[in-house]
Each structure stands twice: as C-alpha cells, then as structure tokens.
Amino acid sequence: MRLLNKVALVTGAAQGIGKAIAELFLKEGATVIFSDINDEKGQCACDEINITRQQWRESKPAEYIHLDVSSEDDWKNAAEYITQHYHRLDILVNNAGITGFLETSGAHDPEHLDMASWHKVHQVNLDGVALGCKTAIALMKNRPTQKGSNASIVNISSRSGMVGIPLATAYASSKAGVRNHSKSVALYCAQNSYGIRCNSIHPAAIYTPMWDAMLGEGDAREEAIKAISKDIPLGYMGDVMDVAYAALYLASDESKYVTGTELTIDGGILAGSTAAPTQ
Numbered sequence: 001m002r003l004l005n006k007v008a009l010v011t012g013a014a015q016g017i018g019k020a021i022a023e024l025f026l027k028e029g030a031t032v033i034f035s036d037i038n039d040e041k042g043q044c045a046c047d048e049i050n051i052t053r054q055q056w057r058e059s060k061p062a063e064y065i066h067l068d069v070s071s072e073d074d075w076k077n078a079a080e081y082i083t084q085h086y087h088r089l090d091i092l093v094n095n096a097g098i099t100g101f102l103e104t105s106g107a108h109d110p111e112h113l114d115m116a117s118w119h120k121v122h123q124v125n126l127d128g129v130a131l132g133c134k135t136a137i138a139l140m141k142n143r144p145t146q147k148g149s150n151a152s153i154v155n156i157s158s159r160s161g162m163v164g165i166p167l168a169t170a171y172a173s174s175k176a177g178v179r180n181h182s183k184s185v186a187l188y189c190a191q192n193s194y195g196i197r198c199n200s201i202h203p204a205a206i207y208t209p210m211w212d213a214m215l216g217e218g219d220a221r222e223e224a225i226k227a228i229s230k231d232i233p234l235g236y237m238g239d240v241m242d243v244a245y246a247a248l249y250l251a252s253d254e255s256k257y258v259t260g261t262e263l264t265i266d267g268g269i270l271a272g273s274t275a276a277p278t279q
C-alpha cells in the first residue's frame, strides 16, 4: 500500500510499460485513471483489473479516459474531469510515446530526415510531456499538502534521450527534450514551493509491443532478440515490471527528497563505453 489514498493518471496505459505501471499503482492502493488513444485496449486493460480489485474494495479503483497526449484540448478535458470527479491529482506518469516507425512514413536519419515525421514524433513524445506537466502543475499545486508527501510527476524518457540514435533521430531528440524538461519542471516547482517533484526514467530494451515492428516474427524474432541481448551487459531484455517498480518508487513518498533526477533502467547498457581496453 505504498500509494494509498493517492490519485494517479497514467498516459499510454493500454499496453506495455504504461499498463504495467497502472496495474502496479492499483495494487499499491492508488486510484488510477488509465488513459490512451487506443480506447478499446485501454478500456480492456482497466476492466481486467477492476474485476479482480472489486472483490475486496467497494469503490471503483480504476477507470479509463480517452487522452491523446499531443492534444491540448484533450488535456483540458482530462483536467476538468479529474477536478470534477476526484478533486485532486497526486501522481502523473507521462508514459505515452512513439518511435515513429509505424506512425509516420518518412525517413528518420539526419541526412534524409522527413520533417512531417520529425514533428509527429515530437508532438507526441515531447509536446505530450510538456502539456502533461503543465496540466499536472495546475491540478497539483493546490492539493492539500502534508509534510513529506509531495505530488509527483514521472516522465518516461529513454536511454535514447542520453545518446545518439542515428536511425531514430526524432525519437532520440524528443526523449532528450523530455529529460531536460523534467529538470526545468522540478526546479520551477521547487522554486515556487508547489510541493511537486518531477523526475525522468530512462528505459532501454524493454520487451513490449513497441518492439514488434523492429523484431519481426517467428525465428527472425528469436534471432533479433539474441542479437540485441548480446549488447546488454546483463544479457537479456528487460520486462515491463522493471520500469514499473522504478515508477512506483518515484511516485511514492519514499522518494520525497528526489527531484530533477534521472533513473536508467537498461541492464547496464549506459554504464560502459565501446572501444574500452580489455586488459
């Protein structure tokens, strides 16, 4: 019950990392608002957990709302809904994100870059986080505060926000923006004594549907996973719970003195460098 009595909003919660975070937060006692653009999957994810939870808790612990993170109008509607129904927001996880490989048709390398594709990826990954932080600050700054219990914004960036990714420049640039914006939000909220913390998480090689297009099918998929795993110091791809537990720590009061920081969840990928001496 590490999140008891807290109200949390998770974006991109229909599948993958967002779904795992939303489910874990529920298990830890929070009331969770799942949100996504994939309404069918998002509603399903939320219903699954409500059925098991209602066996022991009367009130509805989770619900689903439509929220396209790149739309300012959607964020305004979400804010109105949360204010009306919950009167507070304690946790926001800005998780929704796209690589752009499926969602856009243009080139993503620096030489042939298609600007429409570049903008689409930034609209979701970076504008989405900026709008989420803006909305959350307005909702969170007036919430009743208790000593040692801050509101928390958790932004899901990526290892790609820390290193160059030549064939996914829009993704890498947008995630670098998320990393930096998280620190600006953290300092701004601290300077204004809003009682809001903001941190970023930097996952890498977490096995989710996001990898589907990159891994292929059948035997090819097995081979692709093996090839990726060879470059991961721990030797295997991570799973969604690896990221969910990090989000839980940053969302809970256990991290009450932590703001503006970044947490890599990457099996050790960013711990070393290439061309290192072997002897």
Ligand SMILES: NC(=O)c1ccc[n+]([C@@H]2O[C@H](COP(=O)([O-])OP(=O)(O)OC[C@H]3O[C@@H](n4cnc5c(N)ncnc54)[C@H](O)[C@@H]3O)[C@@H](O)[C@H]2O)c1
Pocket: 011, 012, 013, 014, 015, 016, 017, 018, 035, 036, 037, 038, 067, 068, 069, 070, 095, 096, 097, 098, 099, 124, 156, 157, 158, 159, 202, 203, 204, 205, 206, 207, 208, 209, 210, 211
């Ligand atoms: N899987 C990884 O290895 C990995 C690594 C680094 C960072 N991340 C980041 O973690 C987050 C979650 O990734 P995942 O692997 O679970 O991806 P995923 O593709 O499995 O899930 C992403 C979810 O976001 C939703 N979404 C897409 N566009 C949206 C929009 N405009 N508004 C609201 N929701 C939208 C999708 O419908 C989907 O449910 C992303 O921000 C991603 O960049 C993932």
